[in-house]
Amino acid sequence: MTRKIMDNHSPERTCVVCREKKDKSDLFRIAKISENNYSFDEKQKMQARAIYVCKTHECIKRISKNKKYSLKIEDLLSMVNLLKKQSKDYLNILKAMKNSEHLAFGINMVMDEIEHIHFLIIAEDISEKNDKKLITKAKELNIPYAHFGNKTQLGEIFNKDEVNVIAIKNKKVARGLVD
Numbered sequence: 001m002t003r004k005i006m007d008n009h010s011p012e013r014t015c016v017v018c019r020e021k022k023d024k025s026d027l028f029r030i031a032k033i034s035e036n037n038y039s040f041d042e043k044q045k046m047q048a049r050a051i052y053v054c055k056t057h058e059c060i061k062r063i064s065k066n067k068k069y070s071l072k073i074e075d076l077l078s079m080v081n082l083l084k085k086q087s088k089d090y091l092n093i094l095k096a097m098k099n100s101e102h103l104a105f106g107i108n109m110v111m112d113e114i115e116h117i118h119f120l121i122i123a124e125d126i127s128e129k130n131d132k133k134l135i136t137k138a139k140e141l142n143i144p145y146a147h148f149g150n151k152t153q154l155g156e157i158f159n160k161d162e163v164n165v166i167a168i169k170n171k172k173v174a175r176g177l178v179d
């Protein structure tokens with residue numbers, strides 16, 4: 001699940017690829033079976049030490065090239081497929097809502113209305129500066145957020161070239177996306 005709720009109790013882990021600290025639900029767990037033998041732990045239940053990798057195409061691509069972990073091709077494919085399936089569902093929900101007053105998009109509009117926002121969807125390829133700005137604010141105001149899709153994909157929803165963030169202003173809708 002890329003969807004997540006940030007609260008003060010959710011455990012965080014570090015992605016082995018980008019070293020970013022994230023909520024566990026934003027990461028895939030990869031169990032270390034033995035030296036140089038790693039296995040994707042989809043159910044997060046294997047009794048083994050584990051490493052974590054972001055649920056993003058970027059980090060999965062990078063770990064696939066890392067000889068240290070030499071993940072099986074089946075494992076890499078299942079991760080990519082999970083990602084694809086989720087992003088499609090998510091984007092479809094947003095597309096259905098695009099004309100509603102419940103959405104705000106683009107960093108300026110979102111920051112202007114931040115007090116009324118219940119959920120943030122941030123493009124995976126947003127600039128580091130804007131990412132930091134949004135996450136700092138989200139944590140401060142306890143707004144759940146998820147990194148999802150890229151700027152082009154988010155832009156398509158609104159017939160724009162690129163959109164770096166989408167915000168949900170309706171509590172009920174936000175809850176539906178998070179659960």
Ligand SMILES: [Zn+2]
Nearest residue numbers: 015018054059
């Ligand atoms: Zn990562």
